[in-house]
Amino acid sequence: MTSSASQIRAWTGPQILGYGFRPFFLGAAVFAAFAMIAWIGALSGLWTIPSAFGPVEWHVHEFLWGYLSAVTAGFMLTAVPNWTGRLPIVGVPLAALWATWALGRIAVFFSAGWPPAVIAILDLSFLALLILVLSREIAAGRFWRNLKVLALVAMLFLGNAIYHAEMMAGVMAHDSDGLRIGLASAVLMIAVIGGRIIPSFTRNWLARRGPGAVPEPFGIDDKIVIAVTAVALLLWVVTPHYVTTALALLAAGVGNLWRLSRWVGWRTIAEPLVAILHLAYLFLPLGFLAMAAATLFPEVVPHSAGLHTWTVGAIVLMTLAVMTRASLGHSGMPLTADWRITGIYVLAAVAALSRVGAGLFPPADRLLELAATCWVLAFLLFAVVYAPLFVTRRAS
Known part of the structure; x- marks a missing residue:
């Protein structure tokens, strides 16, 4: 075959x-x-x-x-x-x-x-x-x-x-119900797929670093957190403004924070290609907590802050993390981030923090301008760095 x-x-x-x-x-x-x-x-x-x-x-x-x-x-x-x-x-x-x-x-x-x-x-x-x-x-x-x-x-x-x-x-x-369904599918995708690849990639990288703490293996605890996450998202899609939904979102946020803590991300700072996965996942529970707060304390935390914590934070950072790593690995390149790839991550992280901050501290025209500028630069830098790889190097 x-x-x-x-x-x-x-x-x-x-x-x-x-x-x-x-x-x-x-x-x-x-x-x-x-x-x-x-x-x-x-x-x-x-x-x-x-x-x-x-x-x-x-x-x-x-x-x-x-x-x-x-x-x-x-x-x-x-x-x-x-x-x-x-x-x-x-x-x-x-x-x-x-x-x-x-x-x-x-x-x-x-x-x-x-x-x-x-x-x-x-x-x-x-x-x-x-x-x-x-x-x-x-x-x-x-x-x-x-x-x-x-x-x-x-x-x-x-x-x-x-x-x-x-x-x-x-x-x-x-x-829009469609928006909530689409966003819920993206968030759940990160919880399911990210929850598999992050500890796996982290463990593989740490194996070359010598003895020390390693990520906990996937187990029943992860399945429970994913189930809680799915239920919270379902409630958010169907009844987004109920207190019960806010409590479920809160539980999902705490559960995913605990899950992330078991993957020893603090040991990966030396390699941005791995560390960015942990940072991206961090925005997932923060989004749950922000969405819960937006329901319980709408005068303090606007709904847009939670949405952008998920979108510009979790989704953009996680997709860029996967895109940069997979493109290197399947093109036969070393799995390490040079200064250009690290620059993509820094720009995307600044965009995420600025956009969430703009929701929390209005009026914030300068933060919105910074977020948009860093967004554009991050994706253009990805295109500049990876286009030659995609066009000229044979996949492996």
Whole structure:
């Protein structure tokens, strides 16, 4: 049977199409920078986004279902062949899948004046196609335990479908059930997948550092915390403003803080490529605590502070951590962060802290400007550093 590595090495076309992470990670980074510039320009009155969505609604949608969907696809198309032993998707099929994602971005951006149903179909086609591809691979490889990850991708698709329906009905982003479903799927994805890879990568790195504390193995305690996290997110989706929901969010926040403490992140400071995983995960429980506080003490902690702790904090930092590491590892490069990669992390962390701070301490125009600037620079730096790797170096 041909191995995944053999299939990749046999690809003689453009190297950007030699592995799933390459076009999607690069596309996600470039799009994230473009979308922020477009959003800031629209807010400043420099131009108008020609979308049927309002500026805020477009901004929200394109973060979750533009940027995050691309990163999810890049990760899954890289991980599933390793899980199942099946051949990876390369070449023309990969290009077609990426083009479907890009078409969705173009359709939503230029959607003003177009039938909403057509825009929804064009946009939803990407995640629907990705789910079909992943389902086929998992079923063929009989790797049933990863159906839970596929379910989270399906949950992301469901949130997008509901969001489109809400936009047709004139619902605003802050009242959107689709937004909460999509964000809940992303948060749960970090809790499930991040909770596996962070202690694993940390343990592997510490094994070369000599004796000392190592991460606790995955066990029943982790399963309980994930269950509490899932219940809290379900309550937040269905009844976001109830005290019961706030208490569940509080429990999930404390549980995930305790879980993170068992992974000995303090021993990884010498290697930013590992340390960033722990910092990214820290924003997950902080988001739970902020969302709980926003319900219990809305006059002190605004709802946006919790949302941006999850989005700009946990999601952006975790996706950049995974993108930078996976791209190095699958390109045969040393798993260490040079000053440029460390710069990506610093810029993204400053963006996260500034955006959360802007929610906690209004008015904060300077913090918002700093957050937007660092966001754009972080993603452009990723594109500059990794594009040559994606285009010229053969995947391994």
